[in-house]
Amino acid sequence: MNEQIITVNNLTKQYQEPQVSGISNISFSIKRGDIVAIIGESGSGKSTLLKCIYGLLKTDEGEILLNGKRVLGPDEQLIPGNAEMKMVTQDFSLNIYAKVYDNIASMLSNTDVAAKQAKTLEMMERLHITKLKDKKITELSGGEQQRVAIAKALISDTKVLLLDEPFSQVDSLLKNQLRADIKRLAKETGLTIVLVSHDPTDGLFLADQLLILKQGQLLQNDKPETIYQNPSHLYTAQILGNAIILDAEQATQIGLKTEKQNVVFYPEWVELKSSWNSRRFEVKEVYYKGFYDELLLERNGVKIRALQLNSGEHKKNDHVQANIGRFLEF
Numbered sequence: 001m002n003e004q005i006i007t008v009n010n011l012t013k014q015y016q017e018p019q020v021s022g023i024s025n026i027s028f029s030i031k032r033g034d035i036v037a038i039i040g041e042s043g044s045g046k047s048t049l050l051k052c053i054y055g056l057l058k059t060d061e062g063e064i065l066l067n068g069k070r071v072l073g074p075d076e077q078l079i080p081g082n083a084e085m086k087m088v089t090q091d092f093s094l095n096i097y098a099k100v101y102d103n104i105a106s107m108l109s110n111t112d113v114a115a116k117q118a119k120t121l122e123m124m125e126r127l128h129i130t131k132l133k134d135k136k137i138t139e140l141s142g143g144e145q146q147r148v149a150i151a152k153a154l155i156s157d158t159k160v161l162l163l164d165e166p167f168s169q170v171d172s173l174l175k176n177q178l179r180a181d182i183k184r185l186a187k188e189t190g191l192t193i194v195l196v197s198h199d200p201t202d203g204l205f206l207a208d209q210l211l212i213l214k215q216g217q218l219l220q221n222d223k224p225e226t227i228y229q230n231p232s233h234l235y236t237a238q239i240l241g242n243a244i245i246l247d248a249e250q251a252t253q254i255g256l257k258t259e260k261q262n263v264v265f266y267p268e269w270v271e272l273k274s275s276w277n278s279r280r281f282e283v284k285e286v287y288y289k290g291f292y293d294e295l296l297l298e299r300n301g302v303k304i305r306a307l308q309l310n311s312g313e314h315k316k317n318d319h320v321q322a323n324i325g326r327f328l329e330f
């Protein structure tokens with residue numbers, strides 16, 4: 001069996017109004033069973049790409065292949081979309097008057113009622129929604145509705161699940177649970193998942209492959225850890241959220257030399273220690289993070305962040321030696 005389930009070749013979709021935008025000349029492929037996260041700022045083309053993959057938008061150039069077969073556009077078939085893929089959007093498209101069980105079961109035919117019931121119950125079990133079986137959709141929280149929508153999407157032998165902002169309605173505790181469930185589901189069933197998110201931690205935590213979009217262009221396509229450790233553009237470092245970004249003047253103030261405009265590093269690359277070449281910083285704030293502290297440090301008016309694993313070791317107004325072990329230049 002071919003390892004690649006989806007191949008996108010030179011895909012371009014431009015909207016003319018109100019200004020030229022969309023996505024431009026995008027190529028990548030997706031391995032069967034992988035979770036792919038599409039990350040980028042608002043308007044970077046994430047939803048456009050997802051809709052093109054599903055066949056909801058007429059493309060201008062290029063093609064999408066699913067198992068080697070071209071995905072048809074909305075002008076080429078009666079009902080836009082693709083039978084082997086399912087897309088869950090932020091509105092969930094559930095029947096709000098029907099019970100949870102009936103919403104999910106409605107996707108299956110009545111030819112074998114016992115099999116239909118068994119399959120529906122199994123899918124509810126997988127998504128931890130068995131106890132919601134007899135509730136109406138209007139009685140559910142956003143996160144519960146999300147699970148029902150995913151169960152509904154998956155029950156009819158879906159090969160690829162497309163998720164648009166899957167965690168936007170879920171609080172942080174449930175978000176971790178739902179992320180873990182989605183990951184487990186993909187690994188257990190071999191399902192391929194493509195998701196779009198504003199939150200880079202979704203991609204870093206969940207994905208096997210991360211796509212970084214900027215103004216309709218694919219900027220980076222790699223494993224999350226590779227992208228995190230080696231962002232190829234300043235934009236990538238910015239949207240991943242955790243990086244400390246300084247301009248050249250600020251870098252000089254804390255003793256880093258650069259010929260470029262910016263230096264970038266992560267708090268975990270800052271070593272707190274005493275050594276002849278480390279620099280003295282003042283601890284301006286200590287943020288308690290559970291099993292570690294995040295320190296806000298300042299030197300010559302420039303603020304950086306560092307991690308301290310021995311919680312409480314350095315306190316506000318202390319002076320510490322900090323060595324920036326590694327930094328990137330852009």
Ligand SMILES: Nc1ncnc2c1ncn2[C@@H]1O[C@H](COP(=O)(O)OP(=O)(O)OP(=O)(O)O)[C@@H](O)[C@H]1O
Binds near residue numbers: 041044049
């Ligand atoms: N139907 C449309 N007509 C015209 N322009 C559109 C249309 N849909 C999207 N666009 C434009 O195309 C660009 C990409 O939009 P898209 O919705 O794909 O981005 P996004 O990354 O998903 O954004 P967000 O995170 O805000 O949802 C934006 O500039 C947007 O304004």
